[in-house]
Amino acid sequence: MDNAQLIAVLASIVLQASPLIIAVCGEILTERSGVVNLSLDGTMLMAAMLAFVVGMKTQNVWLGFAAAAAIGALFALIIAFGSIRLGQSQVAIGFVLTLLGDDLSAFLGQNYTRMRGVIVPHYGIPILKDIPVIGPIFFNHDIVVYFAMALIAVTWWWLNRTQPGLRLRGSGERPTAAFARGVDVNRQRYFYTILGGALVGIAGAAFSLNVKIGWSDGHIRGMGWVALAIVIFGGWSPIRGAFGALLFGATKALATVLQRAFPQVSVVAFNSLPWVLMILVLVAVGSDYTERFINAMPKSWRRPLRRVLRISPPMALGTPFHEG
Amino acid sequence: MYEFFGKHPRLARIVDLLLPVIATLAALGVGAIMLQLLGANPVAAYRALLSGAFGNKNALADTIVRATPLLLVALGICIAFRAGVINIGGEGQLVAGAILGTLVGLWFPEAPGIVIVSLALVAGFIGGAIWGGIPGILKAYFNVNEILSTIMLNIIAVQGMNYLLRGPMIDPVQAQAASRIPQTARLAQAFDLPRLVPTRLHLGALIAVILAFVVYIFLWRTTAGYRIRAVGLNPDASRYAGINVKRNIVLALVLSGAFAGLAGAIQVFGVHHRMFTDGSLAGFTGSAGFNGIVAALFGKLNPLGAIPASFIFGALIVGANSLQRAMQVPAALITALNGLVVIFVVSSEIFSRRLNRSRQIGSDVATATSSSDSSLSSALSVEGDTSQ
Numbered sequence: 174m175d176n177a178q179l180i181a182v183l184a185s186i187v188l189q190a191s192p193l194i195i196a197v198c199g200e201i202l203t204e205r206s207g208v209v210n211l212s213l214d215g216t217m218l219m220a221a222m223l224a225f226v227v228g229m230k231t232q233n234v235w236l237g238f239a240a241a242a243a244i245g246a247l248f249a250l251i252i253a254f255g256s257i258r259l260g261q262s263q264v265a266i267g268f269v270l271t272l273l274g275d276d277l278s279a280f281l282g283q284n285y286t287r288m289r290g291v292i293v294p295h296y297g298i299p300i301l302k303d304i305p306v307i308g309p310i311f312f313n314h315d316i317v318v319y320f321a322m323a324l325i326a327v328t329w330w331w332l333n334r335t336q337p338g339l340r341l342r343g344s345g346e347r348p349t350a351a352f353a354r355g356v357d358v359n360r361q362r363y364f365y366t367i368l369g370g371a372l373v374g375i376a377g378a379a380f381s382l383n384v385k386i387g388w389s390d391g392h393i394r395g396m397g398w399v400a401l402a403i404v405i406f407g408g409w410s411p412i413r414g415a416f417g418a419l420l421f422g423a424t425k426a427l428a429t430v431l432q433r434a435f436p437q438v439s440v441v442a443f444n445s446l447p448w449v450l451m452i453l454v455l456v457a458v459g460s461d462y463t464e465r466f467i468n469a470m471p472k473s474w475r476r477p478l479r480r481v482l483r484i485s486p487p488m489a490l491g492t493p494f495h496e497g
Numbered sequence: 498m499y500e501f502f503g504k505h506p507r508l509a510r511i512v513d514l515l516l517p518v519i520a521t522l523a524a525l526g527v528g529a530i531m532l533q534l535l536g537a538n539p540v541a542a543y544r545a546l547l548s549g550a551f552g553n554k555n556a557l558a559d560t561i562v563r564a565t566p567l568l569l570v571a572l573g574i575c576i577a578f579r580a581g582v583i584n585i586g587g588e589g590q591l592v593a594g595a596i597l598g599t600l601v602g603l604w605f606p607e608a609p610g611i612v613i614v615s616l617a618l619v620a621g622f623i624g625g626a627i628w629g630g631i632p633g634i635l636k637a638y639f640n641v642n643e644i645l646s647t648i649m650l651n652i653i654a655v656q657g658m659n660y661l662l663r664g665p666m667i668d669p670v671q672a673q674a675a676s677r678i679p680q681t682a683r684l685a686q687a688f689d690l691p692r693l694v695p696t697r698l699h700l701g702a703l704i705a706v707i708l709a710f711v712v713y714i715f716l717w718r719t720t721a722g723y724r725i726r727a728v729g730l731n732p733d734a735s736r737y738a739g740i741n742v743k744r745n746i747v748l749a750l751v752l753s754g755a756f757a758g759l760a761g762a763i764q765v766f767g768v769h770h771r772m773f774t775d776g777s778l779a780g781f782t783g784s785a786g787f788n789g790i791v792a793a794l795f796g797k798l799n800p801l802g803a804i805p806a807s808f809i810f811g812a813l814i815v816g817a818n819s820l821q822r823a824m825q826v827p828a829a830l831i832t833a834l835n836g837l838v839v840i841f842v843v844s845s846e847i848f849s850r851r852l853n854r855s856r857q858i859g860s861d862v863a864t865a866t867s868s869s870d871s872s873l874s875s876a877l878s879v880e881g882d883t884s885q
Binding site for chain 1 (some may be wrong): 646654787794
């Protein structure tokens with residue numbers, strides 16, 4: 174493989190990762206506020222289908238994105254309402270919505286499978302795209318990919334450097350303390366669940382209009398679960414999450430390359446590779462042995478090592494909050 | 498409305514029991530609107546659905562056959578969810594059990610039927626237990642979220658099945674043929690599960706119902722079952738009480754997987770008599786691993802409640818197929834309809850809980866009301882522990 178090919182592969186990894194990054198950032202906002210939106214797989218399928226159909230009918234790709242964001246927000250609203258107002262299990266509602274989104278997208282989208290729709294226009298950023306190596310990998314894509322990149326930075330900044338971000342984290346970590354400081358915890362959770370859902374919807378649209386163009390039954394089945402796994406792998410941080418999304422894309426690309434290099438090994442081994450790796454990584458970050466390893470290190474190393482190797486979920490994740 | 502039921506506790510109790518039925522009817526009502534929009538007559542459509550599911554002896558037998566794997570998976574789900582473990586890996590565990598069971602049947606084609614069938618069912622049980630035990634150990638000892646690990650093990654199991662059925666386990670006839678359909682050879686006739694009556698109804702249904710009672714007794718009448726439920730209700734309190742929380746999490750997932758694996762083996766030996774794959778996650782399993790979760794939630798995570806819940810879902814699936822043939826409505830509508838039923842039933846839970854509360858306040862046992870809420874400490878409980 175020569176350099177040009179390598180750059181093309183890396184650029185495609187960035188493109189492939191962009192919808193996952195958007196979904197991961199959305200889910201991070203939701204989960205940091207204390208709500209689990211488990212319906213990602215179904216939501217993204219619904220959004221991908223709807224974005225494709227709306228885009229095709231109106232011949233406007235951005236209306237497709239708007240429709241996808243709306244359906245994502247609607248699914249998230251069901252979860253927020255069911256869990257916050259009705260006190261239902263978030264996991265149960267999310268799981269049922271996953272199945273429903275899968276079935277409903279297959280049903281509503283059956284007349285639109287394998288058709289030509291609209292796609293996001295290519296737009297290379299002037300000047301930046303001409304930087305050697307980095308330019309073609311990162312800056313020679315389209316608006317959606319740039320949106321994903323910007324979203325990583327904005328999400329991180331919002332969570333860690335702003336007042337509203339502090340309220341958001343308070344709602345997910347110590348809701349009672351946040352409440353005592355005057356934060357309307359449940360309103361925060363409503364807001365970020367719906368916002369996160371809208372982003373997940375946009376991620377679905379980014380698949381069907383940009384990355385895996387078109388629609389067929391079960392088009393992107395499984396990607397929602399990948400996004401959920403990456404949120405955990407990324408320790409609920411947008412930067413680590415984006416890294417995880419790129420890593421997932423890289424393992425898939427690696428599997429394709431390896432498959433060509435070792436045609437005698439079964440394709441199954443390579444198809445399973447990203448999943449096995451992901452489990453192994455989750456084992457590594459969760460294991461007690463990692464903690465022992467960190468404690469065996471010099472004192473000044475422990476904090477940065479822990480930040481890289483350990484993850485801990487928002488403390489109030491998945492638990493309902495009752496005022497007073 | 499709740500005040501009214503507060504004054505009439507008996508009425509509230511009846512409404513509470515009927516809620517799943519009401520919710521199902523409401524979902525079918527929404528489905529009727531969708532049918533109308535598609536230009537099909539809803540009354541005729543539902544008549545086709547009902548007669549397809551219950552119309553005659555064969556239809557009823559088909560319904561029960563479809564309900565059997567749902568029930569077995571649901572039993573496992575009851576155990577796992579009661580332990581506070583969210584096992585979404587029913588599909589993978591079912592596949593693992595089916596593979597191990599099928600291997601037993603393929604290895605000893607000449608052996609006596611009863612020996613092989615019993616061995617195969619045990620093998621299925623073990624296969625599922627192993628595939629459930631992996632996420633159990635990962636969760637207990639490595640803090641790996643079980644939702645993710647079970648989902649990924651689903652995908653890995655299906656990939657493994659695709660490999661085995663295309664390669665080592667492929668039917669020798671298919672291996673010679675150009676088509677190379679990924680399936681095993683048909684298992685010896687002697688290994689077919691006995692039919693109960695002259696229909697497709699097989700022994701597996703009886704096994705499943707008996708096991709439902711066994712699981713009920715296990716969960717509510719044995720110490721081991723009590724420990725599992727205690728871990729699910731409050732892991733910290735359980736730890737202080739001297740219960741080994743980690744071991745019980747593993748045990749719950751092992752048992753949960755084992756029942757799904759048994760369902761897989763029963764599907765092979767009772768229904769298909771071979772394994773096959775269409776390459777997707779829901780090929781040979783018929784999505785029983787996922788639908789079983791829904792049936793368990795529908796049955797309020799009670800093994801006995803899972804019996805009618807699975808039966809209703811089996812009826813919906815079988816009836817929907819004949820509806821599709823009769824009315825030429827798309828198959829996807831049926832799956833969407835199933836989804837609607839589930840959404841309605843799960844959301845009806847909230848009314849159930851409020852009814853219970855108003856009933857309890859009404860009948861002056863207000864002291865007990867808070868306990869049903871505190872038992873919801875884990876985010877996944879679908880209900881308070883009513884069976885105590």
